[in-house]
Amino acid sequence: MGAYTTIAPVVSKIFCSSSQAVLMVRRRPPTVNGGGFVVTDQDQRAVFSVDGCGIIGASGQLIVRDGDGNAILFIHKKGGIVQALSVSNWWRGYLTDYGEPSKLVFSLQDPKPVLCMKGDVQVTLEPKGRNRHWDYEVTGSFVQRSCAIKNRAGHVAAQIGVKGMLAGRDFYQVVVQPGYDQAFVVGVIAILDNIHGESTRC
Template sequence: MLSKKKGSKKMGTKVIMREMAVVSKMFCSSSEVVLRVRTRPHVVGGGGFVVTDLHTHEVVFKVDGVVGKKDHITLTDAYQTPLLLIRRKGGIVEALSLDKQWRGYTSNYVGSQKLVFTLKDPKPGITNRPVRVSIEQNNNNFYCRNLQIRGYFPDRDCNIVDSSGNVIAQVEVIKEMKQMMEKKDVYQVVVKPGIDQALVVGIIAVLDYIQKGC
């Protein structure tokens, strides 16, 4: 469970979690969730990974590239229901920025897209600037709108932290695979209570795409 400093309020012996339902409230759990990620070999417009629940072994999310569209990623649930379309923002916006920008969108039932987060990846040569994520939704229930990536994702050793430095999700090597070459292709993500798992996986999808140099 999160402590008071990590976005919870303690009343007597009862702890009330603050939710951050960016994609959907249905992906926010009242308890900590451990997800296992298995990546697929990168191919043009493909690759991605499959995410399963560590305890039930059921597929929770799937991440894929978009065939024929470079720098486009899709996140779906186990039933292939679209959850996020993530694409890189190029053109003059990126040219004038110190960062490469990725934007995640949800779609409503008529296909209208809504921007929900922006990830900014510092351009090569820019030092001392972490990868940053901004939550774009105007929801007063969110206790935090700005996130950072701390650590080194290619080694599967990094955290997603809130603006106070509290860890909301942790990417880590699976202990029993530390001595195996497969450790970077199969790893786990620990998501804290109340945090949108779809958002976390969407962020990791961008980090994975960047790492592969797609």
């Protein structure tokens, strides 16, 4: 794992921990707040929730909330004719101010299935640096709940997997490494959940 190092937060430093965080994700029925899921810690306390995932939330608008129910991230799927002609779907994550989207903090690129070929999901932090096309990528299979969010250096920021007898597609574990922004990780997972809930992959 290595020693803890300071990593710039994406959402807020209050969501970064100096120790490894083990989170459990439980999907909600699609009739509750448009689907989504609740994230709990090892003490079974709700630390995040996401509204708008799944088929009912297919409009591409997601809200990440903290444990108190406050909106902390607004995530929007880019639309329009330019997006329709693009080879990738683009999602954008904004900090919220009084419940409204304010500052853009990350963009996620999800390549559309073309001739059944799949590309990596990549995330770019804002503001973009020169000669920097992405900062994080998702490797593995989210559908099988076996994937990782890695930074450009190849270090794992978070690992998504199943553990325990009750684990599966609707109940799975996320291990976030020290220093990484847990709210950002949940935001990326919310997009992955929506992508695979609303579309059929090759």
